Amino acid sequence: MPVVATTKWWKEERDDRVFLDYNQNARDRTVGSAYSVRANPEGQVSCPLTWDELMDADPADLTIATVRARVAEVGDPSKPIDDVAFPLESLLELAARDEREGLGDERWPPHFRKQAGGGARVHPSRARKPR
Numbered sequence: 001m002p003v004v005a006t007t008k009w010w011k012e013e014r015d016d017r018v019f020l021d022y023n024q025n026a027r028d029r030t031v032g033s034a035y036s037v038r039a040n041p042e043g044q045v046s047c048p049l050t051w052d053e054l055m056d057a058d059p060a061d062l063t064i065a066t067v068r069a070r071v072a073e074v075g076d077p078s079k080p081i082d083d084v085a086f087p088l089e090s091l092l093e094l095a096a097r098d099e100r101e102g103l104g105d106e107r108w109p110p111h112f113r114k115q116a117g118g119g120a121r122v123h124p125s126r127a128r129k130p131r
Contacts, residue, residue: 010124034078037064048077 006017038044043064049057062070122128 013124033083034076035067050074050077 004017005020006014008014008017010017035045035047038046042057042060045064045067046063047062047067047070085098
């Protein structure tokens, strides 16, 4: 199966793969909403999909003009998100352990202030080569 996704921040490392932005799940970050309009002329909308829809979905089909009808037709896949709550203790313990062991957050995007313990933030093609 071909690799279709990547977490590589730098575009030169992504090839034609889909970028999964793990930084949106980093500590102290929040995601604003399940539906958000992208800043592009097409008015594309980031919105939840079901697993069955995923392989055939085309982001160009999800716009301000189409998403309302989509939700009316198929419902809101994000609706059950609050139906089940899970405790956070194990996640907080994992974060504390990682911090104690020197494992900081992943590299944050360049437009964010460098975080304590963060890794190098230089464009890969400009990084100094080890001697």
